Amino acid sequence: MNVTIEDSCIGCGACESICDAVFHVEDKAEVNSSNIAGNEDCVKEAAGACPVSAITVA
Template identity: 40%
Template sequence: MKVFVEKETCIGCGVCENLCPDAFAIQDDGKAVAIEGASEAPCVQDAADSCPVQAIIIEE
């Protein structure tokens, strides 16, 4: 499984980082990024489901 954040779509709200800090971080540009190994975190799907703009992509 691969997890990534679409930078063009991300609004930097921080929901993903708050729900799943082991998998996501907000960078200096205010956009979220998936941390290496994010696919191993059990909260990734919750973060993706909670993203208000569906910027988190999970590929099987």
């Protein structure tokens, strides 16, 4: 699974609240790729919850 954050991220923090093992938000969300394995379900949940659809899961 490959997770990227688009520039449209508004830094709302929702992804981190849903899946804090993978997402960390300062000004914008950052992805801790080494933690994706085993957290796929919450990554998908965070992608679905992002208000600006900035999380791309491939």
